[in-house]
């Protein structure tokens with residue numbers, strides 16, 4: 001049984017779902033004003049940990065503004081110098097009552113941004129999940145002006161101006177340094193385009209009953225955050241006391257070319273870190289010595305080469321065919337000259353991960369619909385450019401990455417991992433995993449090759465277990481990014497080349513015991 005914190009940390013909701021959950025709580029008898037008091041009380045406690053005692057509070061017309069006014073009142077009583085700014089003349093009733101009381105306490109209230117005295121930081125309660133249209137005119141100008149002050153801004157629930165679901169900027173938006181997401185993680189926190197506006201994100205749990213969350217989310221496929229708890233459920237640990245190398249999975253990597261030898265080494269090092277029982281690596285014949293020297297434990301299969309140094313065709317050892325392997329990972333460094341290999345692995349019946357040139361060849365051949373016919377699981381791991389080449393008829397993933405990856409999985413029947421600051425993974429039934437933490441240190445050549453090897457190695461080990469493929473892919477994505485975070489902490493964001501990244505993978509798993 002997972003504890004409440006772990007369960008809450010996995011949940012992701014849309015604005016609509018949050019409103020429905022909230023409606024159930026109110027219908028069950030919780031007074032709206034009491035909930036606002038509780039939530040804003042928790043925010044005020046958190047704000048008091050921030051340095052500074054002169055605070056400007058931005059008040060919107062809805063309950064986000066109400067939250068801000070309760071925070072203003074609490075800070076006022078705790079001795080802070082508090083100033084209110086609100087350009088709105090019409091406020092929701094509860095918000096209006098809080099404003100009236102704040103004014104009765106002598107808290108100054110201004111209609112123009114310029115009237116706000118110099119403050120240490122700002123609290124943004126202009127709009128929460130009720131923002132439904134573009135911000136225009138005076139309010140847009142005010143937000144732009146406030147952003148130019150370059151003061152710390154603490155946003156309540158979401159930075160005002162951000163679409164709660166897609167993370168799009170609706171006209172303009174507050175650039176928060178810190179955002180307190182209320183109750184449950186909203187989808188915008190997991191959309192790349194919103195991240196620059198959100199700053200440091202923190203969930204304020206205000207005891208939403210899990211029964212209400214379950215009732216609203218129902219049995220439909222969910223969007224979930226990957227957490228250490230979900231990762232622990234899928235890792236092949238502990239191993240059974242009695243086992244042997246083939247029981248712990250046999251992965252075949254097909255990668256590399258004379259031009260891109262390093263891609264093969266990095267993919268293999270990612271696979272090695274997965275702990276896979278047996279690793280075979282098919283490369284062009286001329287790469288064999290390099291691979292042997294880096295991975296003495298692996299079986300290196302030298303294959304005939306094209307004139308350009310790509311694998312011309314697979315030449316597996318005698319009595320071996322593709323069905324012999326628990327999983328196959330194919331693509332890094334292949335070049336487009338290895339096209340026949342992709343045709344061959346797609347028609348095989350092993351679990352298959354396709355990345356890099358594997359995806360480019362797939363796009364070139366236009367074989368996405370044929371993936372639907374595969375009996376075994378397929379995993380595609382595109383970055384945005386590869387994604388657009390593979391799925392040209394899906395709307396630009398930049399507008400809504402989560403929707404795009406969901407559509408791609410339905411179209412292909414594959415598990416699709418869309419790389420990004422918040423990597424998203426979808427299966428063809430509509431379930432989504434999103435990796436909530438990463439580092440820009442990973443935006444570097446070769447880091448994707450490491451991920452491909454890691455996914456392949458975990459898939460091979462899970463081949464006989466009943467773990468959903470998307471859960472395994474999610475675990476690999478989390479593991480990979482945590483290694484990047486760990487490496488960046490020690491070596492800065494500039495010090496995480498792909499080889500170094502592979503050296504941090506094991507540390508992540510040994511640290512998991514402490515989480």
Ligand SMILES: NC(=O)C1=CN([C@@H]2O[C@H](COP(=O)(O)OP(=O)(O)OC[C@H]3O[C@@H](n4cnc5c(N)ncnc54)[C@H](O)[C@@H]3O)[C@@H](O)[C@H]2O)[C@H](O)CC1
Pocket residue numbers: 018022035036039060061062063064065066067092126127128129130131132133134135136139156157158182183
């Ligand atoms: N989730 C919970 O259980 C709780 C949420 N709280 C807070 O309440 C807000 C949501 O409040 P709501 O009143 O529904 O919406 P907003 O405050 O975001 O504002 C809606 C308000 O703004 C008007 N509006 C919408 N778009 C625009 C626009 N572009 N320009 C001008 N005006 C606009 C709209 O008509 C409404 O009047 C949530 O985020 C939390 O902060 C509770 O306090 C605690 C429980």
Ligand SMILES: [K+]
Pocket residue numbers: 064124125126127128155156157158159160
């Ligand atoms: K806000």
